[in-house]
Amino acid sequence: MSVTVPATALPSSAEHLSPGRLAWQRLRSNRMAMAGLAFLVFFSGLCLTGPWFSPYGFQEQPLIAEGATPPGAQHWLGTDHRGRDLATRLFHGGRISLLVGLLATAVSLTIGVAYGALSGFLGGKTDSAMMRFVDILYALPFTVFVILLMVFFGRSLVLLFLAIGAVEWLTMARIVRGQVLSLRQRAFVEAARILGQRPGKLLSGHILPNAAGPIIVYTTLTIPNVMLLEAFVSFLGLGVQPPMSSLGLLINDGATSMEGAPWLLIVPGLAFALTLFSLNFLGDGLRDAFDPRTGK
Amino acid sequence: MLIYIARRFLEALPVLFLVVTACFFLLRLAPGGPFSAEVDIPAATLARMEAHYGLDRPLFLQYTSYLGNLVQGDLGPSYHYPTRTVNEIIRDHLPISLELGLWGLLVALLVGIGAGVVSMVRPDSWLDSLPMGGAMIGICLPTFVLGPLLVLVFSLWLGWFNATGWNTAGDRVLPALTLGLFYAAYIARLTRGGMREVIGQDFIRTALAKGLPRGKVLAKHALRPGILPALAFLGPAAAGLLSGSFVVETVFHIPGLGREFVNAAFNRDYTLVLGVVVLFAAMILLFNLLVDIGQVLLNPRQRFE
Numbered sequence: 001m002s003v004t005v006p007a008t009a010l011p012s013s014a015e016h017l018s019p020g021r022l023a024w025q026r027l028r029s030n031r032m033a034m035a036g037l038a039f040l041v042f043f044s045g046l047c048l049t050g051p052w053f054s055p056y057g058f059q060e061q062p063l064i065a066e067g068a069t070p071p072g073a074q075h076w077l078g079t080d081h082r083g084r085d086l087a088t089r090l091f092h093g094g095r096i097s098l099l100v101g102l103l104a105t106a107v108s109l110t111i112g113v114a115y116g117a118l119s120g121f122l123g124g125k126t127d128s129a130m131m132r133f134v135d136i137l138y139a140l141p142f143t144v145f146v147i148l149l150m151v152f153f154g155r156s157l158v159l160l161f162l163a164i165g166a167v168e169w170l171t172m173a174r175i176v177r178g179q180v181l182s183l184r185q186r187a188f189v190e191a192a193r194i195l196g197q198r199p200g201k202l203l204s205g206h207i208l209p210n211a212a213g214p215i216i217v218y219t220t221l222t223i224p225n226v227m228l229l230e231a232f233v234s235f236l237g238l239g240v241q242p243p244m245s246s247l248g249l250l251i252n253d254g255a256t257s258m259e260g261a262p263w264l265l266i267v268p269g270l271a272f273a274l275t276l277f278s279l280n281f282l283g284d285g286l287r288d289a290f291d292p293r294t295g296k
Numbered sequence: 297m298l299i300y301i302a303r304r305f306l307e308a309l310p311v312l313f314l315v316v317t318a319c320f321f322l323l324r325l326a327p328g329g330p331f332s333a334e335v336d337i338p339a340a341t342l343a344r345m346e347a348h349y350g351l352d353r354p355l356f357l358q359y360t361s362y363l364g365n366l367v368q369g370d371l372g373p374s375y376h377y378p379t380r381t382v383n384e385i386i387r388d389h390l391p392i393s394l395e396l397g398l399w400g401l402l403v404a405l406l407v408g409i410g411a412g413v414v415s416m417v418r419p420d421s422w423l424d425s426l427p428m429g430g431a432m433i434g435i436c437l438p439t440f441v442l443g444p445l446l447v448l449v450f451s452l453w454l455g456w457f458n459a460t461g462w463n464t465a466g467d468r469v470l471p472a473l474t475l476g477l478f479y480a481a482y483i484a485r486l487t488r489g490g491m492r493e494v495i496g497q498d499f500i501r502t503a504l505a506k507g508l509p510r511g512k513v514l515a516k517h518a519l520r521p522g523i524l525p526a527l528a529f530l531g532p533a534a535a536g537l538l539s540g541s542f543v544v545e546t547v548f549h550i551p552g553l554g555r556e557f558v559n560a561a562f563n564r565d566y567t568l569v570l571g572v573v574v575l576f577a578a579m580i581l582l583f584n585l586l587v588d589i590g591q592v593l594l595n596p597r598q599r600f601e
Contacts, residue, residue, distance in 0.1 A: 136311050138531075138532070140311075140315065140535075140577055140580065141535050141538055141539065141573070141576045141577060141580055142535070143535075143538075143539035143542075144538075144539070144557075144573055144576060147542075147557075147558070147561055148319065148322060148323070148561065148569065148573070149322075151561040151562065151564070152322070152323060152326030152564070153326055224436075228438055231438065231440065232438065232440060232539070232543065235440040235543065236542060236543070236546065236558055237562075238558075238561070248440070251440055251441055251444070252440070254444065255440070255443075255444035255447075255547060258444055258447070258448050258452070259452055262448055265444050265445065265448060266445075266448075269437075269441040269444070269445060272438075272441060273433075273436045273437050273441060274436075276435070276436040276438075277432070277433075277436040280432070280435065280436065281432075
């Protein structure tokens with residue numbers, strides 16, 4: 001059983017809004033965050049549907065490659081040195097990057113929330129031991145581990161996002177643990193406990209839903225970090241493998257051929273930077289929206 | 297304080313031990329060996345090579361002898377370069393990476409703290425929004441985008457610097473900027489946040505009320521407590537500078553240890569990979585210790601505990 005206050009007990013004024021609606025209103029008044037959201041919707045929409053409208057296949061290349069052609073009427077964003085259409089490759093690469101970003105974030109979210117919630121809920125010696133472990137992991141060069149995993153266990157997509165997710169959960173664990181620690185002391189949790197709620201249900205049904213705000217905010221801020229790591233690994237040639245493309249791989253291609261064909265570097269670099277830009281602004285906006293006291 | 301440092305060193309040892317152990321077994325469990333990537337080697341030759349490097353012995357014995365050599369500072373022979381040891385490779389390439397890292401750190405600190413302080417001279421004016429907008433752009437331009445872009449603009453289009461190499465003083469400029477600017481952006485935001493909090497406090501108001509010029513108050517009274525958040529970030533930043541050096545050294549063809557590490561990973565050069573990982577972990581642990589000491593020195597209220 002849960003201890004929710006019946007809706008009728010609240011003052012039924014027209015101004016009463018649920019926390020979610022209130023946060024949305026605050027977010028909507030944040031111009032940069034909304035611009036970020038708009039760009040994200042636009043870019044992911046392009047990545048999802050773009051390849052269907054494009055007349056070119058993403059690894060389709062002419063029999064006689066004429067070298068890279070600059071952006072023009074036939075190829076809006078130009079072609080690479082093999083004559084492949086850059087726009088199509090960008091959409092496909094964006095798909096992979098966004099997909100890896102979301103899946104790896106989901107992995108890190110799962111590990112981070114489970115670990116942090118458990119640590120905060122158990123408290124005491126277990127808590128300090130678990131957090132000491134996180135402190136230790138913080139001090140280690142994790143990019144190196146991702147590189148090692150990718151090199152020695154094959155460069156598959158699944159492994160890539162598992163590896164990235166397994167590395168990026170530390171901050172999430174800290175945040176969730178802090179939330180759980182303070183929520184655990186609150187009266188409504190105490191009430192539920194006295195009413196005989198089992199510990200597992202107490203955690204999942206009463207404590208975690210109240211920590212949803214910070215979790216959502218930090219998840220948004222994790223996605224750019226994850227995408228950064230994916231692009232980094234792909235840039236070094238250890239992540240997504242050709243002929244598949246990802247934004248990191250496209251940037252690497254562009255960097256090798258920028259002397260004659262600078263658009264090959266500028267276009268994917270700009271797309272990647274704008275995506276990170278948008279995600280960061282959206283994350284900042286969400287933080288201000290969910291918790292107006294922090295921020296700035 | 298000496299006791300504190302000694303204790304931190306003792307704490308770091310088991311961490312290093314865990315890193316060595318985990319990486320050692322991770323590498324050995326991976327499918328394929330250091331010689332499997334090359335063209336077909338006759339079985340007899342392969343067996344002789346493995347015997348030469350002791351790879352035919354039981355895994356646990358290999359592990360203990362590696363640990364034994366490690367304690368004596370011997371990281372073993374390289375599997376890829378038959379005539380060289382890992383120690384030699386590190387000795388040749390580490391100084392270059394260290395120099396690059398120091399320049400990068402310098403850029404990050406000078407630009408970052410500078411921008412953070414300037415933004416607080418007149419908060420919420422263009423003097424604030426300009427550096428902070430720049431910082432936001434910096435955060436969204438990771439090293440592997442910024443590096444090629446800088447090369448494109450400053451060496452291919454303007455011709456001011458060499459695109460690659462590590463010979464003249466000018467060759468240091470673009471790599472250091474590439475490595476440092478990303479962290480400068482973070483440090484600028486953290487410094488601004490820290491300063492903003494400090495400026496609201498009473499002792500700053502007192503100093504201003506006494507008639508001290510605002511610039512002096514910012515530089516002398518507000519800076520020291522204000523850069524504490526930025527200083528705490530330097531620990532993670534050191535790890536980031538390290539991985540950034542992989543990219544920067546690849547982009548600019550700098551013969552540093554980062555590029556050597558990426559190559560070693562491709563070549564499946566187990567001993568070199570392992571040696572470099574151990575070295576990196578040790579360096580990061582050391583740097584974190586230095587950051588913690590620096591924090592206490594800047595903030596006497598915090599004690600060595």
